[in-house]
Structure formats: structure tokens, C-alpha cells
Amino acid sequence: MAPMECREESISYRPIGVIRSPHVDPRRTPIQPRYAAGIAGSIEIFPEFSAGLDDLEGFSHIVLLYHFHRSHGSRLRVVPYLDDEERGVFATRAPHRPNAIRMSVVRLVRREGNILHIEDIDALDGTPVLDIKPHVPRFGVEGAVRSGWLESVDEATATRRGRRDP
Amino acid sequence: MAPMECREESISYRPIGVIRSPHVDPRRTPIQPRYAAGIAGSIEIFPEFSAGLDDLEGFSHIVLLYHFHRSHGSRLRVVPYLDDEERGVFATRAPHRPNAIRMSVVRLVRREGNILHIEDIDALDGTPVLDIKPHVPRFGVEGAVRSGWLESVDEATATRRGRRDP
Numbered sequence: 001m002a003p004m005e006c007r008e009e010s011i012s013y014r015p016i017g018v019i020r021s022p023h024v025d026p027r028r029t030p031i032q033p034r035y036a037a038g039i040a041g042s043i044e045i046f047p048e049f050s051a052g053l054d055d056l057e058g059f060s061h062i063v064l065l066y067h068f069h070r071s072h073g074s075r076l077r078v079v080p081y082l083d084d085e086e087r088g089v090f091a092t093r094a095p096h097r098p099n100a101i102r103m104s105v106v107r108l109v110r111r112e113g114n115i116l117h118i119e120d121i122d123a124l125d126g127t128p129v130l131d132i133k134p135h136v137p138r139f140g141v142e143g144a145v146r147s148g149w150l151e152s153v154d155e156a157t158a159t160r161r162g163r164r165d166p
Numbered sequence: 167m168a169p170m171e172c173r174e175e176s177i178s179y180r181p182i183g184v185i186r187s188p189h190v191d192p193r194r195t196p197i198q199p200r201y202a203a204g205i206a207g208s209i210e211i212f213p214e215f216s217a218g219l220d221d222l223e224g225f226s227h228i229v230l231l232y233h234f235h236r237s238h239g240s241r242l243r244v245v246p247y248l249d250d251e252e253r254g255v256f257a258t259r260a261p262h263r264p265n266a267i268r269m270s271v272v273r274l275v276r277r278e279g280n281i282l283h284i285e286d287i288d289a290l291d292g293t294p295v296l297d298i299k300p301h302v303p304r305f306g307v308e309g310a311v312r313s314g315w316l317e318s319v320d321e322a323t324a325t326r327r328g329r330r331d332p
Contacts, residue, residue, distance in 0.1 A: 009294065010178045011233050013265040032305045049264060052242040054254030058314025061307050062256075065231070065267055067177050076218040088220030090228075090298040093305075098215060099179040099296045101231055103269070105307055128177065130265045132256040137311050138324070139198045139259075141227050141271055145303050148224020158304070 015128035016052075017045035017114075019066065021121045026070050028164050031081045031093070033104050033120035035162030040109075041121035043129055050114035053132075061135035062108045062116070067128045068100035082153045082161050091148060105135050181294035182218075183211035183280075185232065187287045192236050194330050197247045197259070199270050199286035201328030206275075207287035209295055216280035219298075227301035228274050228282070233294045234266035248319045248327050257314060271301050 021041035023029040030036035043064070045053060056062065073096060079085065080092040089097055107119040116132075187207035189195040196202035209230070211219060222228065239262060245251065246258040255263055273285040282298075 010180050011294065011296070012176045012178050013267070014176050016264050034305050049242065049256075052255040052264070053257070054243065055257035055315055056254060058312060058317075059257065060310065060312040063269065065265075065269070076215065077220065088222060089218040090215075091219070091221035091225065091300050093299055093302075097297055098182050098218070099231075101179070101267075101297050103229065103231070103299065128175065130177070131263055131267050133259055133269065134257050134314060134316070135307060135311065136259075136313055136316055137307075138313065138316065139200050141301060141303075144226065145301065146224060146226040147302055147304065148300060149221055150300070150302055150304070151224075 013130050015067070015130065016049045017043050017129040019043055019121065019123045019125065019127040019129060021123055021125045023124050026124060029124055030122040030164055031162050033106050033122050035159060036120050036122040038119055039121055040117070040119050042118060043116040045114045045116065047114050053111055053114070053116065056108065056132070056134065057111050059108060059134040061105050063133040063135050064104045064106060064123070064129060065131040065133070066102050066123060067130060068095045068102050069126070069128055070124060071095035071100040074098045074100070082158050083149060085149070087149060101130070179296050181233070181296065182215045183209050183295040185209055185287065185289045185291065185293040185295060187289055187291045189290050192290060195290055196288040196330055197328050199272050199288050201325060202286050202288040204285055205287055206283070206285050209282040209284060211280045211282065213280050219277055219280070219282065222274065222298070222300065223277050225274060225300040227271050229299040229301050230270045230272060230289070230295060231297040231299070232268050232289060233296060234261045234268050235292070235294055236290060237261035237266040240264045240266070248324050249315060251315070253315060267296070
């Protein structure tokens with residue numbers, strides 16, 4: 001398939017549910033679940049998709065894919081929250097991406113019908129959810145990993161900036 | 167924001183590039199990078215997005231989010247490749263999802279302009295790419311993890327089925 005075929009296509013998704021969280025101000029929302037430890041929220045899956053949640057409770061963590069509904073406009077170079085230098089947007093998790101898809105791995109506390117109670121939520125209240133997948137460590141990366149510019153950000157700075165503490 | 171607002175919306179994305187891989191038959195394509203170890207491929211990022219790749223080479227692994235362009239139709243209950251029992255689709259990585267978004271963490275070998283040379287690719291040739299993010303272990307899950315139904319799949323079975331060996 002030639003790239004040309006893809007360039008012309010637009011791909012449409014419909015939300016399967018919505019995130020409920022205590023975060024209402026984008027400037028004060030943690031930037032990763034790691035910096036939102038213990039913060040409780042829930043996911044309301046629209047009832048017509050509820051059967052797809054069966055068997056999910058066996059997993060302690062789930063991958064949420066969702067749309068950054070408050071991100072407007074994309075930039076190819078951005079200054080990430082954890083640093084002061086401009087970087088290519090694909091080398092960051094910044095919201096201003098060509099396609100504003102975000103990924104968070106959160107703790108699944110329990111399912112109640114079409115509601116998932118979760119912890120470590122770093123997304124704004126009202127965020128539309130596109131997909132949920134089980135978090136599966138055996139599918140993960142093994143061996144040595146390099147983390148580029150993030151290796152020079154010390155833990156105290158990352159935690160302070162990541163939590164978006166005032 | 168009431169869930170109703172999200173339900174009516176459709177979210178549109180445009181591919182930022184295309185995956186080049188040796189996989190051309192969906193029935194013989196590995197189901198995870200873990201089962202595609204060492205298989206080389208590349209990502210052609212459309213030139214207008216190339217500047218967004220700056221700084222990415224510092225990372226040994228990248229997260230690819232892409233559209234399962236060969237998945238047609240969604241089901242809420244599926245039999246996953248690694249098992250013989252039907253499960254809720256959100257408790258699996260199966261392709262027949264309400265929104266056919268897939269996620270793979272692959273090895274980044276090198277960047278050459280708008281081309282990323284990668285390894286461990288488990289996606290079909292011609293797959294449209296939606297987003298690229300750096301893989302960052304420090305953002306990952308810490309502590310004990312439960313993997314639900316996948317815990318009862320032994321490693322030999324997972325490897326055989328995961329590679330899609332005939």
C-alpha cells in the first residue's frame with residue numbers, strides 16, 4: 001500500500017465512555033499516573049459496551065487510550081512539562097500532538113456494571129475514552145532501555161513538575 | 167461535561183505515517199512485539215511531521231499507536247489468540263474492538279530523516295500510524311501486578327500462538 005492511500009484517509013472513532021476524575025483545571029492536572037498515585041476516579045463506559053468489560057477485573061492495571069479533548073492545535077516542537085528545552089513532540093508525552101491521543105496505565109480497583117473504579121488517574125474530568133486494554137507485563141520490553149532527554153531529569157524535579165504542584 | 171456530549175461526537179485523526187514491515191498476511195502476523203523479536207521494519211513519517219521526530223533517537227524504544235486498518239467490525243466478546251475461551255474484548259488485545267486502535271512498543275534502531283528504522287515489529291505492512299511516544303519506564307507501573315486470564319497461559323503456548331507459527 002502506498003503512503004498516499006493513507007494520507008488522504010481520515011480515521012474516525014467514537015468514544016466508548018467518559019472519565020470521571022477530580023481534575024478540572026488542565027494546569028493543575030498531573031502529567032502521568034505515576035504523579036497521581038492514589039487519586040481516585042472512575043470510567044463510565046456507555047452501557048452498550050458494558051459486555052466488553054467482562055474478565056477485566058482479573059487485571060490489576062488497565063491501559064486507557066483517550067482523546068485530549070482540551071488540547072487545541074498541534075505543534076511539532078514543544079517544551080515538555082518536565083524540562084525547559086524544546087523537543088520534537090514525538091519524543092515527549094505533551095498534549096499538542098498531530099493526533100491528540102493519550103495513554104495512561106491506571107490501577108483498576110473494581111468493576112460495578114458499566115463503571116470502572118480506578119486509581120492513579122491523571123486525566124481531566126469529562127475526558128472521552130477511546131479504548132481500554134489490559135496491562136500485561138509479559139508483553140513488555142525486556143533488557144536495557146535508554147530514556148533520552150528524560151534521563152537528565154532528576155527524580156525530585158520530575159515529581160514536583162509531574163504533580164503540577166503550584 | 168455530561169457523557170451525552172461525548173456520545174454524539176466522533177473524533178477524527180489523520181495518519182502521520184505508515185508502517186513498512188515484512189508482514190503481509192494477517193493470519194501469520196505476530197500478535198505482540200514480544201513474539202516478533204528481531205523482525206526489522208520501518209516507519210515512514212510523512213515529511214510534514216518530520217520535525218516532530220527530533221530527540222527521539224535518545225530513546226531505545228518507542229510506543230506506536232496505529233489503526234488496525236484490516237480489522238472490520240467489532241465484537242464485545244472475542245476468543246483471544248492466546249486462549250480458547252471467550253472474553254470481554256477490553257480484557258484482550260484482540261483487533262475487533264469498537265475503536266480499532268493498536269499499541270506496540272518497538273525497538274528504535276535509528277532515525278534517517280523522516281524514516282524510523284525499527285525492530286520487533288508486529289504490524290502489517292501499510293498500517294497507518296496515528297502517534298509515536300517515547301517509551302519511558304519511569305512512568306510505568308510499580309509493585310505487584312495481576313494479569314487475569316493471561317496468567318493461566320503457559321510460556322510455550324503463548325510463544326507458539328503469539329508468533330502465529332503454522
